[in-house]
Amino acid sequence: MINKIICTLMAATFTLSGFAQRTDGSTASLVKAEQEFAAKAAKDGVKSAFNAYIANGALVFRPNPVDAKTFYATQPDDKNLSWAPDYAQVSRSGDWGYTSGGFTVDGEKKAYGEYLSVWKSVNGRWELVIDLGAEHHKPLKQVATHFVEPKDYFKPKFGGPKQIAAGKDIILTTEKTLNATLKSYGVAAYGGFLNPDARVVFPGYEPVIGKDKIIAFYNSMVSKMSLRTVGADKASGGDLAYTYGVATIDYRTDLRESFNYVFIYERQPDYNWNLIQQVFVPAER
Numbered sequence: 679m680i681n682k683i684i685c686t687l688m689a690a691t692f693t694l695s696g697f698a699q700r701t702d703g704s705t706a707s708l709v710k711a712e713q714e715f716a717a718k719a720a721k722d723g724v725k726s727a728f729n730a731y732i733a734n735g736a737l738v739f740r741p742n743p744v745d746a747k748t749f750y751a752t753q754p755d756d757k758n759l760s761w762a763p764d765y766a767q768v769s770r771s772g773d774w775g776y777t778s779g780g781f782t783v784d785g786e787k788k789a790y791g792e793y794l795s796v797w798k799s800v801n802g803r804w805e806l807v808i809d810l811g812a813e814h815h816k817p818l819k820q821v822a823t824h825f826v827e828p829k830d831y832f833k834p835k836f837g838g839p840k841q842i843a844a845g846k847d848i849i850l851t852t853e854k855t856l857n858a859t860l861k862s863y864g865v866a867a868y869g870g871f872l873n874p875d876a877r878v879v880f881p882g883y884e885p886v887i888g889k890d891k892i893i894a895f896y897n898s899m900v901s902k903m904s905l906r907t908v909g910a911d912k913a914s915g916g917d918l919a920y921t922y923g924v925a926t927i928d929y930r931t932d933l934r935e936s937f938n939y940v941f942i943y944e945r946q947p948d949y950n951w952n953l954i955q956q957v958f959v960p961a962e963r
Contacts, residue, residue, distance in 0.1 A: 701799045703772025705827045708797055711804040712763045712777045723755030732806045733798060739810035739938050741959045743908075743922065746809070758784045761793060765877070767826040767954075771833040771915030773799040776942055778877070778955060780821070781811055790816050792879040794940055794957045796920055808922065810940055812881045812959050821885055832915050845912040849919040849943060852951045857905040865896035865903055872953050873944060879957040881937075902928040905939070919943045919951065924961055936961040 699711030711731075719727035728738075728750045736746035761781035768775035776796045783789040793811035797804045834841070859867035869889070878886040878895065886895045896903075904926045912919040922940045929935070942955035 699804045700802060701772070701804050703768065703799075703828070703831065705766050705768040705775065705825050708768050708775045708777060708804055709763055709766050709825055711797070712766070712795070715806070716761050719759055719761075720757060723757050724759050725750050725753045725755040728806070728809075731804075733800055736805070736807045736809070737922070738808075739940070739959050741810075742938060742962050746806070760784070763825075764821045764823045765825070765955075767918065768828055769913035769915040769918045770828040770830055771913050771917075772828065772831065773833070774911075774913035774915070774918060775804075776918075776920070776955065778879070778957075780817060788816070789813055792885055792957070794879065794942075794955060796940070796942075808920070808940060810938070810957055810959050812879050812957060814882055814884055817884055819884065821887070828915075834914060834916075842912075842914075845914075845916070845919075846910050849910045849912050849921060849951065850907060852943065853905060853907050853910070853921050853923075853941070857907075860903050860905070865900045866893065868896060868953070869893055871951075876952070876954050877956070879955075881958065881960060899929055899931075900927055901930045917945045919945075925958060936963070 699707065699714055701707045701711070715727055715731050718730060728746060732746040737743045738746045738749055740749055759781060762779050763777040764779040766775065766777040776794060778792065778794045781791050781793050791811050791813035793809065795806055796808035798807050856867065856871050859870070872889040872892060874889050875887065876889055876892055878892050880886070886892050905923055907921050907923040909923070910919065910921040920940060920942050922938070925937045925939045927935050927937065937958040938961045939956065939958050941953055943951040944954045945951055
C-alpha cells in the first residue's frame with residue numbers, strides 16, 4: 679500500500695513538473711524532494727533522475743565542475759547509486775536550500791561517501807543547481823539527522839540585478855578575507871569563520887562535525903591552504919550563501935594537492951558570515 683501511494687505521488691509529480699518536487703518554502707518539502715529524487719534514481723536510473731531534477735545551468739563536480747545536463751547526456755542509466763539526506767536547511771526566503779548525507783555505490787566493490795546538494799525554487803518547485811560528493815571508507819558511525827526549518831519568512835520586495843550583485847559581493851569579500859587570514863595565520867584562521875556545529879567532508883574521511891574537531895582535523899594534516907573562488911550566490915532571504923572554487927592544500931608531509939570545493943555560509947546575528955558546510959573533492963588538471 680505504501681509503495682502504491684509513493685508511485686502515485688511520483689506519477690502526479692511527473693505530470694505536473696517533470697518530477698521536480700513542489701516547494702512550500704519549508705525544509706520538509708526539500709527533504710521530500712531529495713527523497714523522491716533518490717527513489718527515482720533507484721527505479722529508473724541515475725541519469726534519468728538527474729535529468730528530471732537538475733536546473734538549467736546546474737553544476738555537478740565529477741570531479742571538476744561541469745554542466746550537469748551536458749555530463750548526464752553521455753552517462754549510462756545505472757541503478758547502483760543510493761543516498762539519503764541527514765542534514766538539510768532552507769533559507770528564510772524559502773527559495774534556496776541545501777541537503778547533505780551519505781551515499782553508497784553498489785558495484786563489484788562497494789563505495790561509500792558523503793554528498794552535498796544545493797537547491798533552488800524554480801517556478802515553485804525544487805531544482806538541483808550544485809551537486810558533489812567525496813568518497814570515504816565504510817561508515818563506522820551513524821550521523822544524526824538534523825533538518826533545520828526557517829525561523830521566519832523574509833524576502834525583499836525589491837531584488838533587482840544590482841541588489842543580487844551586491845549580495846554576491848558580500849560573500850566574495852567574506853571568502854577573500856578568509857583566504858587572506860589563512861595566508862597569515864594558517865588553518866587556525868578557520869576558528870574565526872566556523873559555526874560551532876559546522877561540518878567538513880574531506881575525501882577519505884567520514885564527516886568531521888563541530889568547530890573544535892574541524893580545527894583539530896585541519897591542524898593534524900594541513901600546513902597551508904589557499905582558496906581561489908570561482909563562483910558564489912546568496913539566498914534572497916540574506917541568511918544563506920554558497921561559494922565554489924579551487925583549494926590548494928600543502929600537507930605537513932610536504933605534499934601539495936588541489937581540490938574543488940563548495941562552502942555553505944550562514945549569516946549570524948552580528949551580521950558576520952560563518953561556514954556551516956565545507957566539502958572538498960579532488961581536482962583533475
